[in-house]
């Protein structure tokens with residue numbers, strides 16, 4: 417009912433606010449758009465579930481996330497893919513892995529600091545009843 421729609425609207429506002437801050441962070445530029453399949457032809461053979469911050473924003477607007485847990489599943493996919501595709505012990509791969517680890521720690525710290533537990537609980541409750 418209307419209270420549920422109010423909760424999901426507030427969730428979308430919170431998730432856009434978090435995602436916009438990640439997109440503005442220069443360290444995360446490589447994560448802001450899909451990896452270009454033409455430039456990196458073997459990317460899809462290694463990474464089974466590509467994800468990036470612009471796709472996350474689009475999913476927020478298309479109301480694909482009912483809980484913060486679902487949002488974090490996609491953001492975690494972004495940095496996990498980077499660790500998987502860039503494993504070499506060279507400065508180029510080490511730099512993207514360092515940025516992937518920063519993305520992971522940044523998003524989880526923001527959620528821990530800014531998400532109220534009972535707000536996520538009410539989102540999970542809505543998810544269960546659907």
Ligand SMILES: COC(=O)[C@H](Cc1ccco1)c1ccncc1
Pocket residue numbers: 446447451455456497498501502508509512
């Ligand atoms: C999330 O971004 C990536 O995994 C690409 C992979 C990639 C390799 C070559 C071109 O792009 C990347 C971009 C920038 N610096 C390192 C790796």
